[in-house]
Amino acid sequence: MTRLRVAIVDDEEPARLVLREYLAEEPGVEIVAECANGFEAVKAVADLAPDLLILDVQMPKLDGFEVLELVGRETSVIFATAFDEFALRAFDVHAVDYLLKPFSKPRFQEALERARERLQAAPPSSPGADAPASARLSPAELAAAARPAGTRPSRIVIRDGADVHVVPIDRVDYVEAQDDYVGIHTGGTVLLKEQTLAALAATLDPRRFVRIHRSFVLNLDRLAKLENRGKETRTAVLRDGRQLPVSRTGYARLQELL
Amino acid sequence: MHPIFSDVSRLRTFILLWVPTGAAIGTLPFWRTGGPLDQAWVLVLWGEVLAMPALATWHVTRFVPIRAGRGRVLVTAAIVSLAAAGVWVGAGRLWTQVMAETAPQPAALFGSLAPDAFAAATLVCLLLSAVHYALNEADEGLAAARRVLEAQVAAREAELRALRAQVNPHFLFNCLHSISALTGVDPGAARRMALELAEFFRDSLRAGSQSRIPLADEVALVRRYLDIERVRFGDRLGITVTLQPGVEAVRVPPLLLQPLAENAVRHGISTLVNGGDVSIAIARNGHDVRVRVDNPFDADDRRPGTGVGLANVRSRLAASYGDRAHLCAGAEGNCFTVTLTLPCEEVQA
Numbered sequence: 001m002t003r004l005r006v007a008i009v010d011d012e013e014p015a016r017l018v019l020r021e022y023l024a025e026e027p028g029v030e031i032v033a034e035c036a037n038g039f040e041a042v043k044a045v046a047d048l049a050p051d052l053l054i055l056d057v058q059m060p061k062l063d064g065f066e067v068l069e070l071v072g073r074e075t076s077v078i079f080a081t082a083f084d085e086f087a088l089r090a091f092d093v094h095a096v097d098y099l100l101k102p103f104s105k106p107r108f109q110e111a112l113e114r115a116r117e118r119l120q121a122a123p124p125s126s127p128g129a130d131a132p133a134s135a136r137l138s139p140a141e142l143a144a145a146a147r148p149a150g151t152r153p154s155r156i157v158i159r160d161g162a163d164v165h166v167v168p169i170d171r172v173d174y175v176e177a178q179d180d181y182v183g184i185h186t187g188g189t190v191l192l193k194e195q196t197l198a199a200l201a202a203t204l205d206p207r208r209f210v211r212i213h214r215s216f217v218l219n220l221d222r223l224a225k226l227e228n229r230g231k232e233t234r235t236a237v238l239r240d241g242r243q244l245p246v247s248r249t250g251y252a253r254l255q256e257l258l
Numbered sequence: 259m260h261p262i263f264s265d266v267s268r269l270r271t272f273i274l275l276w277v278p279t280g281a282a283i284g285t286l287p288f289w290r291t292g293g294p295l296d297q298a299w300v301l302v303l304w305g306e307v308l309a310m311p312a313l314a315t316w317h318v319t320r321f322v323p324i325r326a327g328r329g330r331v332l333v334t335a336a337i338v339s340l341a342a343a344g345v346w347v348g349a350g351r352l353w354t355q356v357m358a359e360t361a362p363q364p365a366a367l368f369g370s371l372a373p374d375a376f377a378a379a380t381l382v383c384l385l386l387s388a389v390h391y392a393l394n395e396a397d398e399g400l401a402a403a404r405r406v407l408e409a410q411v412a413a414r415e416a417e418l419r420a421l422r423a424q425v426n427p428h429f430l431f432n433c434l435h436s437i438s439a440l441t442g443v444d445p446g447a448a449r450r451m452a453l454e455l456a457e458f459f460r461d462s463l464r465a466g467s468q469s470r471i472p473l474a475d476e477v478a479l480v481r482r483y484l485d486i487e488r489v490r491f492g493d494r495l496g497i498t499v500t501l502q503p504g505v506e507a508v509r510v511p512p513l514l515l516q517p518l519a520e521n522a523v524r525h526g527i528s529t530l531v532n533g534g535d536v537s538i539a540i541a542r543n544g545h546d547v548r549v550r551v552d553n554p555f556d557a558d559d560r561r562p563g564t565g566v567g568l569a570n571v572r573s574r575l576a577a578s579y580g581d582r583a584h585l586c587a588g589a590e591g592n593c594f595t596v597t598l599t600l601p602c603e604e605v606q607a
Contacts, residue, residue, distance in 0.1 A: 011528070012432070012490045018439035037531045060529045060556060082431035101435035166558065 004116060007033040007048065009041040009067065010056035010080065015101065019054055019080075022108045029112075038062025039164055045071040046162035052115050054099075057081040057146075062157060062164065065143035070159040072139040076119055078111050090145035140195070140203060152205050156184060158193045165191050169208075173222045174244060175200060177215040188240075210257060212236055212250035220257065260316055261393035268393070280306035283378050284350075288364065288371060297361035304350045311342035312383045316390045324391060331391070339383035347376045412577050413469065426520065429487075436490050451489050458482045465512035470603065473540065473547070474506035480519045484536060487523050494533025495523065502541040509603040510547075511578045517567045518551045518596050526553035526594055542602070549598040557592050568596070575600075 006029055008019045016034055023029050033044035038061045041053065053075050057064040065087075068077055079098040081087055091098045097111050143153070156172065158165040167186050176183040176190075177197035184191045193200070201209065201217050212218045218236060226246065227235045234246040236254075246254065262268050284305020285298050315338040322334040351368055358365035433455050440448035461479050465471050477499060484497045515538070522536045534554035541548055568587055575583040579601060587596045 011494075011531075012436070013492050014436040014439035014490060017443055018435070021439075021442045039531075058528065060531050082435060083427040101431055102438035103435075168558070 002028070002120075004029045004052060004112075004119070005032045005048070005050045006030065006052045006054060007035060007041065007044045007050040007075075008054050009035040009038070009044075009059070009064075010054075011036050011059045012056075015056065015080070018102075022105055025105075026109070026112065038064075038067045041067045042070050042159060042164050043162040045075055046159075050075055051119055052112075053077045055079050057084055057087050062166070065139070065146055066157045069139040069143060070157055070164065076115050078115055084146075086148055087146045090142055093145055094142050096142065138199070140199060144203065153203055156193070156200075158184065158191045160191070167191065169204070170219075170221070172209075172219055173238065173240075173242075174219060175209075175217040207257065210250070210253050212254060213245050213247045216244050216250075218244060226251075226254070260313065261390060261397060262313065262316075264397075276309050277306070279382065280308055283308060283375070283382060286374075286378065288367060297363045300354060300357050300361045300364050304346075304353055307349065308346050308379055308382065311345050312379075312386045315339060315342050315383055315387055319387050319390055320394065324395060335384055335387040339380045339387060342383045343376050343379035346379050347372050350375065409577075428524075429520070432490055433486060440489075447489070451486065454482060454486050454489075458486060462513060462516075468512055470509035471512045472506060473508045473510050474501070476510055476512065476515050477501050477538075477540065479513070480515050480538065483516055483519055484523070487527075491523070491527060491533060494530070495527050496533070496535035498535055498537040498539075500539045500541075505540060505542050505547050505602075507604055508547050508600075510600060511574055514571060514574060515549060515551075515598075517571055518549075518598070521567045521596075522551055522553035522594070526555040529556040530554060543599070545602055547600045547602055549600070551596045551598075553594055554592050555589070555594050557589065571598075 006023060008016050008023075008031060010016050010019070016036075020031065020034070023031055032048045032050050033040075035041040035044055037059050041055070042062070044050065045053070053067070053071070055064045055067055055077050057079055058081070059067075062070070064079055064081075077096070079087070079091060079096060080101060080103070081098065082101040088098070088100075090096070097114055099108060099111055147153070152169075154169055156167045156169065158167065167184060171186050173185045173187070175197060176185065178192070180194060180196070181192045182195050182197050182200050184193060197211075197215065197217060201211055204217065208220055209217050210220060218238075222238045222240075224237045224239045227237055227243075229235055232248060234251055236244045236246050238244070262272050281302045282305065284301040284303070288298065288301060315335075318338045319331075319334055322330055324331060351372070354361070354365040354368045433451065437448050437451050437455070440451060458479070461475075461482065465475065465479060481497070481499055484495070484499075488495045488497065519536065519538065527533045527536060535552075537550075537552040539550045539552075568585070572585050575585060575598075582601045584599045585596065587594070589595075
């Protein structure tokens, strides 16, 4: 049996305490990190590449869903929460393993065993085959399912190695598709996030963010004017002077909103 | 709505009583003279019609309720009754003249007998005014009782809501998890927390069953709540509670401040990696008591709260004090402040 390398993530000391206690009695398990918030968790994943995260849902800075969004492809996750009806529904819908606080040792061992089996069947970073639950599902979909109906995320989280950027939605100027990434333009800087433009656009408020082009989603607040350059060619001029191309369907979408 | 027409059984009783009364009033004065009664139907009809001005007196008397004073009520009732009787007698004169050809007797005798009819009609109108007043009083009594009942139900609901908030599942499960965690490494601490939690719920239930509790008790409850949260959050949660001497005995609705402390922890301290201080300051301010709750929060972390906690406190304030109490909430930089202003209600000796 290979050694299972585990990182514990919970902002409450007693909660970490019980995990430490339960894990200490498990053979073949090594606790590689104890994190008190989401940033530390992302850093621990980047630096130590644990096999498994035991992840609290409600934490300062980054919540459990945001951590999953940032590291979901590299590690397996077991969520732990006390009570959160939306999160529980999302876990059930997406068949994510979770622990309800307080949890017993047998229940914990069960979840650990399942995680071990998943990892042996297909480690998260290896492509194809029978992928584990945390890689099979889209973290964004899970996070969306865990939000109360009709609400949208108020920020975008982006990982840059061990660093995490948190960008409030209203500070986003526009988003640009770049192969498998999106470039998030905010106040003159660009942050790259591994996500498709369509997937990101789906999480944004369609009344504020418009897909003006195959490769661009624009924050309507930043639009200064539309320029007509010959037939069928239009350009969006932003408040800071930058120019973005507008496709025919993009123009139709803009007209609908303006 | 006219108190007799507003209720079917009252209307039925009135009609039953009125038909013979009206007939008697129209014909009685003429019986005394011994005139021929074969033309009396003209007078019976006239008598019945008195119901209209008599009932209409209500439209005037309702503007002078009983509480306006006995004198004004009596004068008003007398004036309207005289007026109604006068209108009726005038209408009777016209009516008997119109009918003079088919019934000459009533028309001929009308002049001499009208004063008696007028007196009788005035008396009937006065009686009916008394009935109006009695029915109005009964209706108002019922409405007042219903209002009192509705207020009681609203207060009860507010308390139940507060208690429901009290047994916040998130808080309860996290506490149980902490106890479960401490059991392994520090059984003494686990026991202390279990006892604290039990005391907290016991105090909450006891407080919730009362309409007002001393401010000192509410503050003790809040302290206990924060002490329990401190086990979970450790050094991340600092607590400063200052209660100005002299306000301890002020009566407040139970569990009014606890939701504010809970908000400060849930939406403030728990969003911060390094935590901070929840500061609660309570002081007298003129005729009011002012409660100020400050807590730091992560202004960049814009995960929205539900606002249920504050809305709950607001509606309880409104139910308990009407517009004599206020709640202000707002953020400045990284500090969230809630200020509560309540009228001083001291314990009655």
